[in-house]
Amino acid sequence: MVVKDKGEDSYVTKSSMTATKTSTPIIEIPQSISVVTRREMDMRGVNLHFTEALRYVPGVVVDQFGFEGRGFEYVSMRGFNSLSTANFRDNLSQQGRGLFFADFITDPYSLERVDVLRGPSSVTFGRGDAGGIVNRVTKLPSATPIREIELQYGNFDRKRIATDFGLVNADGTLMFRLVTSALDTDTQVRFANTGGDRAQIRRFYISPSLTWRPTDRTSITLFGDILNNRSEGSAFLQAAPDGSPTNTILAEPNFTRYSTDQASFSYKLEHHINETFTARQNFRFMRLDGRYRDIDPGFDPDTGTRFAGDGRTLRRSAFSTREQVDQTVLDTHVEARAHTGPLRHTVLVGIDWNRVESTLQYFTPSAPTPSIDIFNPRYNQPMPTPNSLFINGAQKVDQVGFYVQDQIKFDQRWVLTLSGRHDRVSSVTNVNIFDPQHSPSKDAAYTGRAGLTYLFSSGVAPYVSYSQSFLPQYGLNFFNNTPFEPTRASQYEVGIKYQPPGTRSLFTAALFELTKTNVLIPDPRTPLGLSQTGEIRSRGAELEARTEVFRGLNLIGAFTYNDVKVTESAQGFEGKMPILVPNTSTSGWLDYNLGTLNVDWLRGFFIGGGVRYVGKVFNDDANTSITPSFTLFDAVVRYDHGPWQFLINANNIFNEKYFSASSVVPGSGGSFFMGTQRTVVGTLKFRF
DSSP: OOOOOOOTTOOOOOEESTTTSSOEEGGGOSSOEEEEEHHHHHHHTOOSOGGGGGTTOTTEEEOTTSSOSSOOOOEEETTEEOTTTTEEETTEEOOOBOSSSOBOOOOGGGEEEEEEEESOOHHHHSSOOSSEEEEEEEOOOOSSOOOEEEEEEETTTEEEEEEEEEEEOTTSSEEEEEEEEEEEEEEEEEOTTTTSOEEEEEEEEEEEEEEEEEETTEEEEEEEEEEEEEEOOOOEEEEOTTSOEEEEESSOTTTOEEEEEEEEEEEEEEEEOSSSEEEEEEEEEEEEEEEEEEEEEOOOTTTOOSBOTTSSEEOEEEEEEEEEEEEEEEEEEEEEEEEETTEEEEEEEEEEEEEEEEEEEEEEESSOOOOEETTSOOOSOOOOOEEEEEEEEEEEEEEEEEEEEEEEEETTTEEEEEEEEEEEEEEEEEETTSSSOEEEEEEEEEEEEEEEEEOOTTSEEEEEEEEEEEEOOOSEETTTTEEOOOEEEEEEEEEEEEOOTTSSEEEEEEEEEEEEEEEEEEOTTSTTSEEEEEEEEEEEEEEEEEEEEETTEEEEEEEEEEEEEEEEOTTSOTTOOOTTOOSEEEEEEEEEEGGGGOOGGGTTEEEEEEEEEEOOEESSTTSOOEEOOEEEEEEEEEEEETTEEEEEEEESTTOOOOEEEEOOBTTTBOEEEEOOOOEEEEEEEEEO
């Protein structure tokens, strides 16, 4: 079920199914949650990368690796990397990932809204990681279908067309919707000395859906999608031996390619058995086929150095991968609403199954890869074909979880949320470069959540909660030829929510302490770039305001303070802060409907703007290198006239040149991650 925002000009949604799998008022959820509505995404111009939707959400940091031209959805939540582990769609896990590059991505035009639940949340969903989950809610058929065509043009020669078309029969029992979009754009990734060669993105998305309601108690929704993504390099600038940035990108315009084809089929069944019981079943099968070619820094086999003796020639190593990921998810549960004396119960009992099967073929060339002069690069050199199979791997992870939840309301004031879950996980990994190649593993865990909320008649709702998570991790520990150990987390959170009755406002504040074990960290010593550290503790505070200040003026405000420390480390980094985690971030957005001034020529006009600040981050585990903070400004102008709507969105309007982080080790090279440059996009929308 999709709970839609009823206020056209509001950024506040009053309920969500993401936290509990039941339709629960946000003010009664004993955990931090934010909702990004479709109206907000349209107003802020979220149309290239999904992560743009999360830029004004507390506790979340996006684009840690700068402008991401390949499509990967880099997200950090409460200090923990959540690239794939926070990936949910329509209340089902979308975390299946490959053994190297493959990750499911999202076309932002396909979404009705985005729910961001912060903190451990595996009790009802399974696979919920420590930092939280990001639940993408798909556009599905509705009784009042939208019909729109959208044309877009922007800098970097961005061209995009999108359509959203729905039908419903006379008695409302059969509804259909078709959502499509096509994108063709250059990017800010520019190769020096080529006369203007830029990395490009080509993307096509289509999603049909059908809902049938044979009775007023039963609904069946079938839906699927196809997403084809063709992209090239990202804005990774090479470092000189002294650690300073250059204008050279390691990738090659005629070689670097990221090609993914992903598709899914899903269904949602809901049947109201009677006034007490409701049964639901959700299913999805997804497949991703990926072919990737790129270039890594190389090493001299004799000296182990990346640079030649002249201090400017960087050795390179070409590679390619072929990957496939299949993910099957099935969730079945029964909801019961009942009374026992003065207590009102909403009970949920369910079982879910999640299977991920991944394969990887990693190829290296038999001939040397041409090196590059980082101060005067020559691109479009003949590149050797990676045709020598180095890694041939496969992994299958099966997880079955049983869960039970009871939301107990007493005296219309107290809300006690109790949840428990038991998971059983088995995995089998086969990688040809190990002996033995076959690595089976089994594990099981109990997790729980308990939260208490008190509802004041004024709309104030303080709460306290404790929650846990358990997450199987994909990949292999190359130091001992075993699958990575599952990660576990626990969190204490206290907070307060305020929703003044009869208003379009929601104010929240939260304090938390979160501990995660068996954390995966970047590690260049391993072929797949990951290893496992001991324990990380995250403490912090989050503030959020979503409100209509007065008629026509909407405000979004967010503030995050995060104190993250490594508390156990086999590499000796206890007391250090993990890389790419800012202590502080804050943002604010305002937009105003000028038509509320009752001036005829201003009717239909909207203006808005925002500011985003991200604090400094450490670039290395020893905390010896820092990337400074940065502040960016966004703006929008919108005009509505009958069925027509025109918007101009500008992000990073002052074209601030900044790095989001770096991986630089002086003397050994590394990369600076260039932030997203100014983008200006015009959108013409026709609704009929």
